[in-house]
Structure formats: structure tokens, C-alpha cells
Amino acid sequence: MSHLITLATCNLNQWALDFEGNRDRILESIYIAKEKGARLRVGPELEITGYGCLDHFLENDVCLHSWEMYAQIIKNPKTHGLLLDIGMPVLHKNVRYNCRLLxxxxxxxxxxxKMWLANDGNYREMRFxxxxxxxxxxxDFVLPPEIQKxxxxxxxxxxxxxINTLDTCIGxxxxxxxxxxxxxxxxxSLDGVEIITNSSGSHHELRKLNKRLDLIxxxxxxCxxxxxxxxxxxxxxDRLYYDGCALIAVNGKVVAQGSQFSLKDVEVVTATVDLEEVRxxxxxxxxxxxxxxxxxxKFKRIDVAVELAPMKARFDPLIVPSKSRPIFYHTPEEEIALGPACWLWDYIRRCNGTGYFxxxxxxxxxxxxxxIVHSMCRLVxxxxxxxxxxxxxxxxxxTRGGEGWIPNDxxxxxxxxxxxCFMGTENSSKETRDRSRELATQIGSYHVDFNMDSVVSSVVSLFEVATGKKPVYKIFGGSQIENLALQNIQARLRMVFAYLFAQLLPWLRGIKNSGGxxxxxxxxVDECLRGYLTKYDCSSADINPIGGISKTDLKKFIAYASTEYNMPILDSFLNATPTAELEPITEDYVQSDEIDMGMTYEELSVFGYLRKVEKCxxxxxxxxxxxxxxxxLTPAQVSEKVKRFFFFYAINRHKQTVLTPSYHAExxxxxxxRFDLRPFLINxxxxxxxxxxxxxxxxxxxxTTDLDIMSID
Known part of the structure; x- marks a missing residue:
């Protein structure tokens, strides 16, 4: 005996406070679910408002507009004929709840x-x-007067x-x-609920999806x-990218799975399942x-006098249950290629941007x-x-493309x-300049190449005129503080030039009616953790797609992209020694990031994980x-590395207060x-x-040593 029913779930690309746009995407998902014969449609958490409204949830307008959108959805006759599970905030007895409305x-x-709120990591639901x-x-809940009508x-x-229908039970x-x-x-499940919906606002982190699917x-x-x-x-x-992957599972097996990364605003996933299999x-x-x-x-049953699986569907030979299928996972390299790329696309299109610099x-x-920008272009x-x-x-x-133009390359x-743009100085090598130019050519970007030595020299000369002293690099006999100041002025000037060129390049190219x-x-993420960056240098930007990705993972991504995108030029980036190129190159000295930091990038990843995730x-x-x-390593060497990490982490913590908004991936x-709430003034x-x-x-x-933990002498 069979008892077949078609169910629908979905991935929706919702946007905080985009009430009308969110409404329209919800409606589209309902229409698609109906076309596919579904009798139940479930959508994401807080889908009417968008999950990431943050402190806007504290505004009563958000609840008001949610009810207005909800009314427009359920009064539309095209949405009738299937059970709807929709998410929005609700004010009940002057208390704000995160709710599902069925x-x-x-x-x-x-x-x-919602009974158990997410309140750690990136989440602060109990604030709202x-x-x-x-x-x-x-x-009892008394509906707003407008909804009563x-x-x-x-x-x-x-x-x-x-909910108790004539043929099943839904929670x-x-x-x-x-x-x-x-x-x-x-x-x-112990009380006989056969169908359980889960509406989620779950963000992407590298290698996280398997945990979510394992739980399901x-x-x-x-059960x-x-x-x-x-x-x-x-x-x-915001910084988070919600990564979809809607799915339907039956008795421990996946029968339908949506995409994890996609530029589709609406994706509906359906499956035909047999209730008798559950029983x-x-x-x-x-x-x-x-x-x-x-x-x-024992749960209170809300009785609904309908059958979700009509009698004719139980014996229709043309209706076939969905077969179980293996779960699809992206590799971490693919996650880096796709997640930040989708995030960048959403950002640029929704802010009405002119482009990226x-x-x-x-x-x-x-x-x-x-x-990652190239990957975004490929996705588009x-x-x-x-x-x-x-x-x-x-x-x-x-792109200000004309009507009829379709991107095909x-x-x-x-x-x-x-x-x-390559912003060179006398400390830049020919190799880095050539690599930049060749990469720009292969990905198709509009590339600018210039030297800024005259500006750097002018700033240093200004200091000399004002003070009577001229700073020199350490390798030429200068002090550490002189050496650092000379590096930082180059880095900070690059930030100034970045914004200058970002504002004027569209004008230079004759792009009409454009902003910057x-x-x-x-x-x-490792450089940010260690503080190995200059405050207000070109790490200061509008957004940063790799700010939550480790150096180790970035190298693996570039190795993957070299093959996947057929770009051998990327191998030269992999084989190059990481260097800031802010100090003069001599026969005996080439600046190296890892030597400067006093630790390797692999070690930084370990330190970061232990500090944040394991709370060490x-x-x-x-x-x-x-x-x-x-x-x-000897115990003394381990001690030295741990102390060095915490020293530089502490003295550079202030840099994180002005960190460029980054894609969260780690x-x-x-x-x-919001994510790493620690003080920035620490011993x-x-x-x-x-x-x-x-x-x-x-x-x-x-x-033999004796540390008296009880003594204050």
C-alpha cells in the first residue's frame, strides 16, 4: 500500500527589509510548488523580512510591514490549495517572537x-x-484588525x-x-508527527555543510x-552568505537536494514521498x-479537515516516489570559488554599483x-x-549594456x-608587476600600472623639512621604528590612490551616469588575526571577499583555479615567496611575510582555531x-611561539575595530x-x-620551579 504526497521546500535569496521583493520571491516559490503538484510548501526563516535585519527587528514597523506582506500573500487565490509555512516576526502580548505562520x-x-534561539558566533537572536x-x-493570539478582515x-x-490533517501530522x-x-x-516524532519542517537562516562557512546534513x-x-x-x-x-542547500530527507536518506551556491533568486525543491514508508x-x-x-x-493538534495526499494519488501509477540519492558536497576549493563570488554579485547588484576596483x-x-571576481563573471x-x-x-x-545584450564571455x-591596478615603488620587483599585468589580461580587467615613488619621496621629504630628521630603512642603518614608518607610508598611500582611481576611472572611461x-x-584571515597589516592601508576597503579565508586555503584555491580555469599564470603566484615589498631588495635581503611575522601561516591557522573555536x-x-x-619543537620553542602570537594579537587587536567588512568563511x-567580541586594550x-x-x-x-598560586608576595 502507498500513501504518496508531494512536498516542496526552497532556497530564497531574500534581502533585509526588502519587503516587496521578498514577498514576490515567496509568491514565485509558491507558484512553482503548485505547478509541481506540491501540497505543502516551506520557506526560510524570517523570509518576509530577510533574516539579517539585526537591530531593525527592534522597530515595530518591521512587524507591521510583515503583516501587510503576509496578508497580500495569503489572500491571493493563486496561493491557495497547498499548506503554507512562512516565517516572520510577530508581536504577541508586547513580546517579539521569531515565528512560523502556517x-x-x-x-x-x-x-x-521559535523556542531555542541562536545566540552565539554570528547570531544574536536574543537581542531581538x-x-x-x-x-x-x-x-490564543488575537490577529491584527487588518488581518482579521x-x-x-x-x-x-x-x-x-x-497540524493534524485527515491523513498525516505536521510539525x-x-x-x-x-x-x-x-x-x-x-x-x-514520538508523538506521531510524520512530516517536520525546518526553516533556516544558516550561513556558509568552509566545510560546515556536512554538519548540517549529518544532523538532519x-x-x-x-526518529x-x-x-x-x-x-x-x-x-x-551583511558579511554572511546564506548558502541554501534546501533538501528533503526520508528515514535517514536524502530524496531531493537543492544547490548550495547559485545566482537563482528562487529555487524550489520537491519530492514525492510515501507516508507508509515512515509508518x-x-x-x-x-x-x-x-x-x-x-x-x-503530547502536542496540541490543530485539526484541519483536508487530505494532503488525495485518494487518487495513492493509486496513480504515474506518480512515482522520489528515489534516494547521494548527498552532493563541494570541495573547500569550490566553496571559495563559489560562495564569495555569489556574495560579491549580490552586493554589487543591490547597491547599484558601477563596478569593482x-x-x-x-x-x-x-x-x-x-x-573570485573572475569566478563571479563565469557564474553570471x-x-x-x-x-x-x-x-x-x-x-x-x-555594465550599462543595451537592451538585447547578454553576457556570454x-x-x-x-x-x-x-x-x-598595480601601484609600484622602487621596492617592487619586476616579477610582481609582470604577474599582475598578465593576470589582468587573462581575466579581462581594465588594468592600470604606475609608480608612486615621487609621492612617497615627497611625504618623507615633508617630514624631513618639518623636523630636520630623515628616516632610513633598517638595512641602511635605521631603527626599527624608522623602518616601520617608511613601510607604512607606502601602504597608506596605496589606500589613498585606490579610492582616487576607484572614483575617477569610470569618468576616465566615459561611463555615463556612474558613481565610483x-x-x-x-x-x-591569518594576517588580520596576527595584525600583519597597516591600519588604513589598502586592506581598508569597502568589502573584502577573502577576509575570512586562511592563507592555506587560498593557496589550495589558486591551485584548483589554475587547472579548473586553465590559467597556468596562477602557478607563478603559488611559487612566489609571500612578501609585502615595502623594504628595499638587496643581494642579501628580500622581505618575507612569514619571517616578519615570526610564524608560518599554517601555525597562525592553528593559533586562530584554538583561540576562537576552542576558547584557549x-x-x-x-x-x-x-x-x-x-x-x-622543544617546549621552549612552543612557549616562544605561543607568547609571540598572543603578544602581537593583543597589540594589534585595535586594528580589528576598523576591519573592512569581510565575507565570513572561517x-x-x-x-x-559582532563575531569576535574581545577588548582591544589588553596587556x-x-x-x-x-x-x-x-x-x-x-x-x-x-x-625545579615552584609557582605559588596562593601567594601575593
Whole structure:
């Protein structure tokens, strides 16, 4: 016996506070779901407002406009005929909740508030919302008067309930609730809920998707049931990129999976599933049956007198259940190529930008940034070739292309909006200049190449005239502070030139009715963590697509791109020694990033992970690394590296307060803006922790020391 039902979930590219645009994308997803024969459609978390409104959620206007958009959706007859699960904020008894609204044929069935809020890492939901702390409890919600006129209802149920149709039972959980130890779906499944929806606003991090999918598959494998996961996609106006990957799982197997990265604003994922498979799976799982019979959690049923799976569909030989399929994962290199590229596309098209400007230094970081823009161009061309009308319209708007123009070549597209520049000095090598020029040629950017020695010399001469003293580089006998000042003035002047050229290049090229270009930064996450950058140099930009990506991952991405995009020039970037080229090159000296920093990029990644993700201070980090890095390094060497890292991290922490907004891709990002909330005035010596580290080193070396932790003498 079969009991077949078609279900729909979706990825939507919503935008914070874009109420009408968000409404239209929701409507489009509903229309597509109906065309595919779906009887239930679930969308992303807070899809009417966009997930990333942040403190705008504290404005009551946001709740008001949400109701106005919701009314326009459910009163539209084209949305009738399937059960809708839509997300928006709701004010109930003067308390703001993150809610799911379930409706059918223009009637609201009930409102389900989120019970467990995401409140760590990038998330601060408890700043905006209150969790529903009454499991299994339901109370009346009086609808706003304007909604009462639309639905002809005054009161609906509000709380922790489920929907009971004539042929199945449906429950909803929201994003973070899946990640909690005692997820709502556990109690729901034990109480007979067969279909569980999860509406999410989950952002992309490298190598994160497998965790999300493991939780879903484990949930349905242990509990049985059908699980519909919906997610937002796109930048939503902030540092995060929500990476989609909507899917449908049945009894621990995936039967439908959407894309993780795409320029499609609306993607609907459907599957035809058999409710009898769920019933058979659960009924033959004896220990589950015992737990279900003993479970004290009984959900209030909201009865709906409809069948989601019509009788004729149960026996129609033309309706076939969706087969299970393997999960598709992108490699980290592909994630870097696709995630930041989609984020950049959303950013430029939604800010009505004229284009991007990138200081192209000839090093691997700016190379990686350029290649992400190239990847973006390839994605645009691909979507245009497949007839994506929104992408075509956005591309015409960005490039001032005429009606009928369709982007069909990544290099041609780049030539219209992407601008690069090599800002050389006497310290720049011919190799870096040549690499920059060749890369610009291959990706199609409009490239400028100039020397700025005269400006640097003028600034230094001005200081000499004003003070009577002339700073010189260290290799010529100068002090460390002179050496650093001479490097920093070059770096800061590059930032000034970047914005000058970004404003004037469109004018130079005769691009009419255009503003300035958006300046791209290219400081990687490890350099930001260590503070190995000049404050207000060309790391200061409008946005930075690689600011959350490690040097190690960037190298792997460039190696991948060299083959994938058939660009052998990229190999020369990989083989070059990372250098800032801010000091003179002599026969005996070439500046090196890793020598300057006193640690390798691989070591920085380890330090960053332990500090942020595993919450290690200097002492606990030293103890962990003592076990991992010996005998390759002596205890004294491990001690020196840990102390050096924390010293430079502390004295440079202030730089993170003005860090360019970066694409978030790594768990150990030092971004001071909401993600890494640490003070920027810290004693860099960490004196007590250092004493305890020294004690352990002494013990390892066979020396006897005694650190009296109780004494204040």
C-alpha cells in the first residue's frame, strides 16, 4: 500500500527589509510548488523580512510591514490549495517572537514561535526576540484588525502545537532547534508527527555543510519521518552568505537536494514521498515504540479537515516516489570559488554599483580576490546562458549594456566593470608587476600600472623639512621604528590612490551616469588575526571577499583555479615567496611575510582555531600545543611561539575595530564586528599565564620551579 504526497521546500535569496521583493520571491516559490503538484510548501526563516535585519527587528514597523506582506500573500487565490509555512516576526502580548505562520486557503491555522534561539558566533537572536519557553503550551493570539478582515478570523492558536490533517501530522522546528541536544523533532516524532519542517537562516562557512546534513540525516534515521529543510540564500546585506542547500530527507536518506551556491533568486525543491514508508519504518523499530508509548509530551493538534495526499494519488501509477540519492558536497576549493563570488554579485547588484576596483599587488591574496571576481563573471555568464532573466537584467544594469545584450564571455563582462591596478615603488620587483599585468589580461580587467615613488619621496621629504630628521630603512642603518614608518607610508598611500582611481576611472572611461567603484580589500584571515597589516592601508576597503579565508586555503584555491580555469599564470603566484615589498631588495635581503611575522601561516591557522573555536587562553593553548608539536619543537620553542602570537594579537587587536567588512568563511575570524567580541586594550604580556608556561617549560627541561598560586608576595 502507498500513501504518496508531494512536498516542496526552497532556497530564497531574500534581502533585509526588502519587503516587496521578498514577498514576490515567496509568491514565485509558491507558484512553482503548485505547478509541481506540491501540497505543502516551506520557506526560510524570517523570509518576509530577510533574516539579517539585526537591530531593525527592534522597530515595530518591521512587524507591521510583515503583516501587510503576509496578508497580500495569503489572500491571493493563486496561493491557495497547498499548506503554507512562512516565517516572520510577530508581536504577541508586547513580546517579539521569531515565528512560523502556517496557513491553508487564506486561513491562518496557527502560529509557532521559535523556542531555542541562536545566540552565539554570528547570531544574536536574543537581542531581538524572546524564546517561547512553554513547551507543549498553546494560547490564543488575537490577529491584527487588518488581518482579521483578510482571513475572517479573530483568534488563532499561538505556541508549541502541530497540524493534524485527515491523513498525516505536521510539525515545525526552526534552524537552531535542530542543533540543540533535545531538538523538538524528537518529541514530535514520538508523538506521531510524520512530516517536520525546518526553516533556516544558516550561513556558509568552509566545510560546515556536512554538519548540517549529518544532523538532519541522523534525526530522520533515529526518529523516522520526513524532514523538509529550507534555507535562505544570498548576502542579505551583511558579511554572511546564506548558502541554501534546501533538501528533503526520508528515514535517514536524502530524496531531493537543492544547490548550495547559485545566482537563482528562487529555487524550489520537491519530492514525492510515501507516508507508509515512515509508518513501516517506525513501527518496526521496537525501542522507538517503547519510548513513544512512555513519552509524556503530547502536542496540541490543530485539526484541519483536508487530505494532503488525495485518494487518487495513492493509486496513480504515474506518480512515482522520489528515489534516494547521494548527498552532493563541494570541495573547500569550490566553496571559495563559489560562495564569495555569489556574495560579491549580490552586493554589487543591490547597491547599484558601477563596478569593482582591486589593488593587484602580484601576491597570492590579491590574486585570489581577482580570481573570485573572475569566478563571479563565469557564474553570471552561465546563468545568462540558461536564460536567468534576473541575472541578465542585473548584468545589463551593472555594465550599462543595451537592451538585447547578454553576457556570454567572462572576460568581456569583466572588462566592463572590473578594474585592477598595480601601484609600484622602487621596492617592487619586476616579477610582481609582470604577474599582475598578465593576470589582468587573462581575466579581462581594465588594468592600470604606475609608480608612486615621487609621492612617497615627497611625504618623507615633508617630514624631513618639518623636523630636520630623515628616516632610513633598517638595512641602511635605521631603527626599527624608522623602518616601520617608511613601510607604512607606502601602504597608506596605496589606500589613498585606490579610492582616487576607484572614483575617477569610470569618468576616465566615459561611463555615463556612474558613481565610483567599490574598492575590494585582500587581507586574509591569518594576517588580520596576527595584525600583519597597516591600519588604513589598502586592506581598508569597502568589502573584502577573502577576509575570512586562511592563507592555506587560498593557496589550495589558486591551485584548483589554475587547472579548473586553465590559467597556468596562477602557478607563478603559488611559487612566489609571500612578501609585502615595502623594504628595499638587496643581494642579501628580500622581505618575507612569514619571517616578519615570526610564524608560518599554517601555525597562525592553528593559533586562530584554538583561540576562537576552542576558547584557549595562552596557558591552555600552550599545553595543547606542547603535546601536538613536540618533539618536532622543544617546549621552549612552543612557549616562544605561543607568547609571540598572543603578544602581537593583543597589540594589534585595535586594528580589528576598523576591519573592512569581510565575507565570513572561517570559524576563527577575528572580526570585531559582532563575531569576535574581545577588548582591544589588553596587556600583551599575559604575565600570569606566561609564568605558568615558564614553569611547565622548566619542568620539561628537568629544572625545579615552584609557582605559588596562593601567594601575593
Amino acid at each position: 496557513s491553508l486557503d487564506g486561513k491562518i491555522l496557527f502560529i509557532r514561535p 526576540f524572546t524564546p517561547w519557553m512553554k513547551p507543549g503550551f498553546v494560547e 483578510v482571513t475572517d478570523q479573530k483568534v488563532v492558536s499561538f505556541g508549541d502545537a502541530v 515545525a522546528e526552526t534552524c537552531e532547534e535542530l542543533f540543540t541536544p533535545q531538538s523538538p523533532h524528537i518529541a514530535m 540525516l541522523n534525526a530522520t534515521s533515529r 523516522g519521518g520526513i524532514y523538509l529543510y529550507a534555507n535562505q540564500r544570498g548576502c542579505d546585506g 513501516n519504518y517506525r513501527a518496526n523499530f521496537m525501542s522507538r515504540g517503547l519510548q513513544a508509548s512512555l513519552s509524556e509530551t 582591486l589593488p593587484l599587488s602580484g601576491g597570492i591574496d590579491s590574486c585570489a580576490t581577482a580570481m 555568464v552561465k546563468e545568462a546562458s540558461e536564460g536567468n532573466e534576473q541575472v541578465i537584467l542585473d548584468a545589463r544594469k551593472l 567572462p572576460q568581456e563582462l569583466a572588462s566592463k566593470f572590473f578594474h585592477t 567603484l567599490l574598492v575590494l580589500g585582500s587581507a586574509n 587562553g595562552p596557558y591552555s593553548m600552550f599545553l595543547k600545543l606542547l603535546h601536538e608539536w613536540t618533539p618536532r 570559524q576563527y575570524s577575528p572580526d570585531d564586528n 600583551p604580556r599575559f604575565t600570569w599565564a606566561s609564568k605558568k608556561i615558564d614553569q611547565v617549560v622548566a619542568q620539561c627541561e628537568g629544572k
